[in-house]
Amino acid sequence: MRLAIPALALTLMLAACGPSGPTPVKSGPRLQASLVASWPTVGPPRQVAFSRDGKLAALSDASGNITIRDAGTWKALKQLHHPGGATSVAFDADGSRLFSGGYDGIVREWDPRSGTPARLFRGPTGTIWTLDVSPDGHRLAAAGEDAIVRIWNLDGNSPAVELRGHARNVWDVQFSPDGKQLASGSFDDSVRLWDVASGRLLKTLSGHTEAVVGLDFSPDGKLLATGADDSTIRFWRASDGAPLRTIDNGLHVDKVAFSPDGRWLVSGGHARPAIATLWHQLTGGGADGPSVRIWRAQDGAAVAAIPHPDDVIFVAFSSDGRWLVTSGEDNRFRLWRLRAVPG
Numbered sequence: 001m002r003l004a005i006p007a008l009a010l011t012l013m014l015a016a017c018g019p020s021g022p023t024p025v026k027s028g029p030r031l032q033a034s035l036v037a038s039w040p041t042v043g044p045p046r047q048v049a050f051s052r053d054g055k056l057a058a059l060s061d062a063s064g065n066i067t068i069r070d071a072g073t074w075k076a077l078k079q080l081h082h083p084g085g086a087t088s089v090a091f092d093a094d095g096s097r098l099f100s101g102g103y104d105g106i107v108r109e110w111d112p113r114s115g116t117p118a119r120l121f122r123g124p125t126g127t128i129w130t131l132d133v134s135p136d137g138h139r140l141a142a143a144g145e146d147a148i149v150r151i152w153n154l155d156g157n158s159p160a161v162e163l164r165g166h167a168r169n170v171w172d173v174q175f176s177p178d179g180k181q182l183a184s185g186s187f188d189d190s191v192r193l194w195d196v197a198s199g200r201l202l203k204t205l206s207g208h209t210e211a212v213v214g215l216d217f218s219p220d221g222k223l224l225a226t227g228a229d230d231s232t233i234r235f236w237r238a239s240d241g242a243p244l245r246t247i248d249n250g251l252h253v254d255k256v257a258f259s260p261d262g263r264w265l266v267s268g269g270h271a272r273p274a275i276a277t278l279w280h281q282l283t284g285g286g287a288d289g290p291s292v293r294i295w296r297a298q299d300g301a302a303v304a305a306i307p308h309p310d311d312v313i314f315v316a317f318s319s320d321g322r323w324l325v326t327s328g329e330d331n332r333f334r335l336w337r338l339r340a341v342p343g
């Protein structure tokens with residue numbers, strides 16, 4: 001018995017030190033990140049949303065706090081509270097409205113500058129995990145635990161259009177840049193493309209072997225990137241869903257996001273393999289892991305690995321592409337300054 005414990009500990013330590021994904025390249029164009037600030041949260045951090053004019057950032061956490069920050073000075077301007085806990089946030093097209101989804105199954109509308117609450121959007125059963133507002137500001141999409149994607153018309157009071165097809169909870173939804181398509185990723189391992197105007201299913205994208213947790217359209221609308229618990233990132237042609245490239249991240253991927261210029265893709269995910277995570281939770285040991293990676297969109301090369309002490313569930317570029325915000329399970333948001341390195 002005395003020998004078994006050191007043997008197990010050794011196995012865990014070796015796992016913690018083992019390889020976990022690609023080594024960043026040292027040639028060609030790259031993007032470097034340097035830590036500027038770290039903001040503690042009451043509950044585990046959840047999502048980050050930037051207004052499209054680049055002036056505001058909204059950061060949500062599981063306690064229900066939503067902090068509005070000036071995206072120029074990064075000072076906190078307002079703090080809102082979504083009862084029961086806030087999971088997701090999204091600004092409308094001009095930044096005059098903010099929407100939050102929560103564990104209570106309700107989407108709430110706010111004036112982000114005054115902090116005044118406005119409408120409530122009801123219908124979902126269970127947690128809402130994801131929100132997005134169409135580029136023209138006329139539609140709001142939400143999805144979560146009940147596996148139904150709902151789209152509300154923000155110009156009226158009509159009931160939501162319900163998009164049914166996913167077999168399990170939906171982790172991420174996003175409108176295409178032209179607003180004509182909506183992509184959804186689910187725990188059923190699939191990605192679905194929907195026609196927004198009709199609500200018709202256009203295509204089911206198969207290839208991931210575990211839950212699809214994050215997705216993002218490229219700014220030009222030509223590509224769709226998806227990340228999953230199968231530790232891969234996949235690129236698809238957005239027009240017809242054709243698979244283009246698969247990247248092995250080495251660890252679970254929780255979120256992917258294109259930079260505003262489309263040159264880079266950032267991914268957030270697990271810091272360590274499962275057994276090393278257990279070692280970390282039991283002992284606090286183990287070095288920071290590569291929870292965040294930056295990839296060159298053109299060829300899929302890893303150009304940076306950004307260490308975090310714990311898993312990262314959300315990543316977001318600022319509207320001007322100069323900043324990156326990450327949300328870590330160690331109860332901190334982190335702000336990174338980005339610098340391009342020419343090839």
